[in-house]
Amino acid sequence: MQKYARIFESVRAVSPLVHQITNYVTVNDCANITLCIGASPVMSHAPEDVIDMAKIANAIVLNIGTLDPEQVEGMFVAGRVAADRNIPIILDPVGTGATPYRTKTAQQLIDELPISVIKGNAGEIGTLRGVVASVRGVDSGGVVGDRKTIVKSLAVEFGCVVIMSGEEDLISDGSRIVGVSNGVPMMGKLSGTGCMVSAVIAAFTAVASDTMDGCIAAMASFGIAGEIATETSVGPGSFKSAFFDAISALTSEQIIDRARITEY
Secondary structure (H helix, E strand, O other), X not given: OHHHHHHHHHHHHHOOEEEEEOOOOOHHHXXXXXXXXXXXXXXXXXXXXXHHHHHHOOEEEEEOOOOOHHHHHHHHHHHHHHHHHOOOEEEEOOOEOOEHHHHHHHHHHHHHOOOOEEEEOHHHHHHHHOOOEEEEOOEEEEEOOOXXXXXXXXXXXXXXXXXXXXXXXXXXXXXXXXXXXXXXXXXXXXXXXXXXXXHXXXXXXXXXXXXXXXXXXXXXHHHHHHHHHHOOOOOHHHHHHHHHHHHHOOOHHHHHHHOOEEEO
């Protein structure tokens, strides 16, 4: 667990700039969680603006939760700059499988940009893999097949780290498969926790020497903060405030003591 704690410490020490092209439902929460974990957020999607933003960023997040043509264009423009600079590109394919437009956009981003990490729920990841999956709106309805096999095979196919979130988050780079079991059901009662964790993943992969290790550290840290938040909250409203407090006050010792990480 020490190496994951060290990545967390690096985020706090470096405060990487995370450029996020994300959805308007959760943009403020994503900015705040980036600050709470110790990184710096910038939220911009206009094609005329993103070139200069991506030139100074340490990682970028592409979140397709509330798509419009200008935003999609901005994603491709920023993604090409990020590719030239060799900084991590995190794709959150929100709602992939729910509509053809979302699915097509996610596939085009993967085809045309060197995506570093794809993070999605079971339905989204299953759709990208081409297996039977269910997505209702932006919520996962599940996937048919072995989750570990799906995650690993998709990582091999796309040449990146793939994260399938769930009760146990599964992470693979095509060779390793790791499960992270931190987190609480209350995190699923709030809109935007999936979007927020993508911002945290970007911050961690921006400073990690190994992308997969950065993803593991990010998922564990995020889940641990959720566990701590339930100790003082009574419902979704108080949980949200406690969650931001917990992730802001998170320590390396808590990560070492509480991380539940399984190598398969």
